[in-house]
Amino acid sequence: MTAAVRIEPLGSQHDRKAFACGVEALDRYFRELVTQDVKRRVSNCFVAVGQNGEIVGYYTFAATGVALGDLPSALAKKLPRYPLAPAALIGRLAISTNHQGRNIGGALVIDAVLRASRADPAVFAILVDAKDVRAAAFYEHLGFQRLASRPRSLFLPIATALKALDES
DSSP, X not given: OOOXXXXXXXXXXXXXXXXXXXXXXXXXXXXXXXXXXXXXXXXXXXXXXXXXXXXXXXXXXXXXXXXXXXXXXXXXXXXXXXXXXXXXXXXXXXXXXXXTTSSHHHHHHHHHHHHHHHOSSOOOEEEEEOSSHHHHHHHHHTTOEEXXXXXXXXXXXXHHHXXXXXXX
């Protein structure tokens, strides 16, 4: 069951102080550092807001590239022979402890896919760097595949994600 949330860009109206996901590094980043990254334009941050205005989750999003050699050869053969394919990176994704297990993480990933598909610069895939085995399993459940040279890094082609959304 997905909790009723709206996903929007992080703004000054959002109270970040009470957010806690159970991973101190993610909590501290969100409370103390995320706005610096947004101001420097190194990433954007999107928040899932509950009906009472509480932030129940967030993700950061930035431009990146993926080396063709890291992709499965069958997929890489279909792409132009540039050194990198354009991609978007979900740098951090966290759900508050009170809202975990409600498919909010999946909703945030879908939001990232839709934003990337609407972006003016072309985006071939979404990348993530899983912090641990559990996070990797979460992304694999959503259809992400591991990169060849970086097993804790996973990717999901935008076209694959959009096709899955159309079929659901």
